[in-house]
Amino acid sequence: MPRFPSLILRWLSCGLFLVFALTASAAEPVKQASFIPLWLPQAQFAGYYMAAEKGIYLKHGIDLSIIEGGPGRNPSEYLRDGRADFAALWLTTALQRRDAGLPLVHIGQVVQQSSMLLVARKDSGIRTLADLAGKKVGLWGGDFDIPPHSVFDQHGLKVQPVQQSATVNLFLRGGIAAVSAMEYNEYHSILNSGLNEDELTVFPLKEHGANYPEDGLYALETTVARDPQLVSAFVRASLEGWEYAFAHPEETLDVMLRIIKDARLPANRMHQRWMLSRMRALIRPAEGSGVGELSRQDYQVVVQELRRRGLVRAALDYDDFVKGNHALR
């Protein structure tokens, strides 16, 4: 049964109030914009929610409404249909959509590396990646299976893919030998279902040849062409929101839990805390490209892999695709 998009209303009303408040004092008119994250509200997107919550978007002249993501809500489709001005996508997904003809461009890279894991139980005898050969492995749909498939190809592994649901219950019940898990989310869910870390064999994809940048910010080419200021303001405000979230973790957790409860989703503080602390490590890696930027090297690695697997046909130039770096300078 469809959920009523109460959040949109909420942000709209909140935004409208602030529009009046700001237009009274600022010469710059506040612009309406919308953003859809990759998934359900959780600390994975704390930066955007906090930027909205703390008026950071408004400060940058944007009255932003955050559309609740989740199963069945494909952000690229929201972009395509104009239901959202901005979307969070993995680089692999975005490149595929672009190749398929959706004119989207990269405007900011939030998560600089892969945090995807394959997790197996030690007591199922799986100790190395090769042990997965012929086993049932849970893989997400919606392009999230690109990195694990890339790993399997690189290691010449044939596994028995099982499309993975929104939970890890099939893995917990023993229905599959290994499960896809984001380190900041499903991995903690597994731990919080009573499995201890020392009972698990964990394969981080970034250590097995698929360290692909994940959450990035995207917009249609037309949006960037029409209002480059809006785009760069959105990226800057989003990154500022992340800074705020990392600087005020408890307040951020309070806000996220409230939003999660409003969305009638399971709200667990420990889980969100785990997620926020992992996001911090992902967004501020010790080395690599600057915060918000997509390095050319990472871009080339992902494009080559997608082309090798035939998921992308054209060799799209970095500068034709990445339009957001100037916004950060």
Place this chain on the structure above:
Amino acid sequence: MRFAETIGARLILAVTLSTSVIFAGMLGFNHLRSRALIETEVANSAHYLALASANRVEAALSTTARVVEITARQLEQDQINDPRVDPASDRSVRQMLQRTLENNPEIYGTTIAFEPVGSAGAARLHAPYAYRDGAEIKTVQLEAAYDYRVQDWYQIPRELERAGWSEPYFDEGGGNTLMATYSVPFYAGSGATRRLMGVVTADISLDWLAQTIGAIKVLDSGYAFLLSRNGSIVTHPVTDHVMNESIFSLAEAADDTALREVGRRMLRGESGFVPYRGLAGAPARLYYGPIPAAGWSLAIVFPERELFAGIRELTLTVAAIGLLGILLIVLVVVLIARSITRPLHSLAIAAGRMRNGDFDVQLPAQTAHDEVGDLSRAFAAMNRDLQIHIRDLVATTSAKERIEGELSIAHDIQMSILPKMLPPFPHREEFSLFAVIEPAKEVGGDFYDFFQLDDDHLCLVVADVSGKGVPASLFMAVTKTLIKATARMDLSPAEILSRVNDQMARDNDQSMFVTVFCAVLDLRDGALVYTNAGHNPPLLIPRQGPPHYFPKTRQLVIGAVEDYPYQAETMRLTPGDRLLLYTDGVTEAMNLQDELYDEQRLLAVCNELQGEPIFDLVKGTVASIKAFAGTAPQSDDITLMAIEYRGRPSVS
């Protein structure tokens, strides 16, 4: 005496301490033992409570499960044609769903989801879903809403090839209804040709479950909660925990690895009774046991405060009674201690007063038949005897004092009868005389005497009565008086002593006697007539030549035998000659080495003092004796009498 040093204080301290220690030990043991008993008891009752609750939950769950199983078996038996191939069968499928809802009011919705047919690309999904909308039953096609193949309710039974309950979830409609779905896979064919046809499910509301678990009342503030197969909290008095927290997230938040381990045991379907932190962190006990049908686990929390409230109350009551008992014991000890120390104390006071001579003291009652009573009685007897003894002593002492006083008087009298005027005859130039008596402590019997018989004759007497004391002094007085009364011009010393002897010996019942040297000196020519009745021989100190003793004469003492014929002897003194008369107190004076002064020493002293005046001769001799005796007590009277004959001047 400080309080801590009293017997009473020591007794109270020792008894109170030992009693308290024993009592506290017993109380502690009793408390712990009771707690252990209660714990066992509670563990047992918790076990049955959990079992009963789990059975109720299971019964309800298995009712629904059976309905779904029957539907699945029916689908397998009927070999229903796939509705996607045979639209006619779609109607019967829908009827089946409808009937299920009609017959089972607890089921909220039910679906028969068919495994897609055709290749993956052309997969045709088909899943009619019947559900209640108020009193109506409506049907929708689930495949229109989502791809049910990646829903847990479809995928898990499909992959595991067995029926099962889903994780509880909140109603998709946005309601607050907690739901769970039972899914049963159904197959076509059998053995090697068996293939999955689809999955039948039924959704039930778990509200009744929350009510059932919530209705488990444990004491006042105890409660129960239910964990899903994943450890998620399905029912809990803290509603915010429900489906938000898991036992593992609670353990993580509290950093409680033990709780995490308990959670793992619960998920493994074990049961146990462990310490737990209840609401607001209150210490509690947790009983957990499985609900096998769903793989869930039921936990019952017993707040420790209430669990052991009875015991705490009992312990407090017993402690209060014990305290009263100890106070009572202290009181008894105080009384006993006082019954001992009070008499002792008054005895001590009495003894102190008795030391000061006050025997009229209050003694404690001697009625008790114990050791203190014995002591009191002995003390009273001692007091009595002491008083008698002291009374006797006082009487004896006063008698002795009286006697001593009388003796002293006797001594004075004795001394008073001796001639005192010395030199006695200052107007006489023919002789010079000096005498001294150093009485011993006791009344003795020495005396000397001199008197003129006429102008030309001087009688000299030195005597020593045998024995000492009053009889001796009386005897001496008698002797002196008799001699003086008897002496006449016409009698020689021998005649005088014979008469005196007759008088004395006649009525001498006491068998006392007296040695006497009696002499009569003719002052005209120095002729000396004398009789020595058993007395020491006098010493003649001539003017020229060495002094020498008179020859010893063996005549009997006076008072021994009547009619004894005393003989007189004569000698002549030339002017300048001296006579020294003395008693045995001189020659028998003893020093500390029990040596006698003896006659040789007397002779030597007189030889030295030969040229001195007679006063110095006598005094020097006495000094010599005293020097010899030293600190040795004087045992006898020392009597010395010296006379120097000068001769009658020619002019007269």
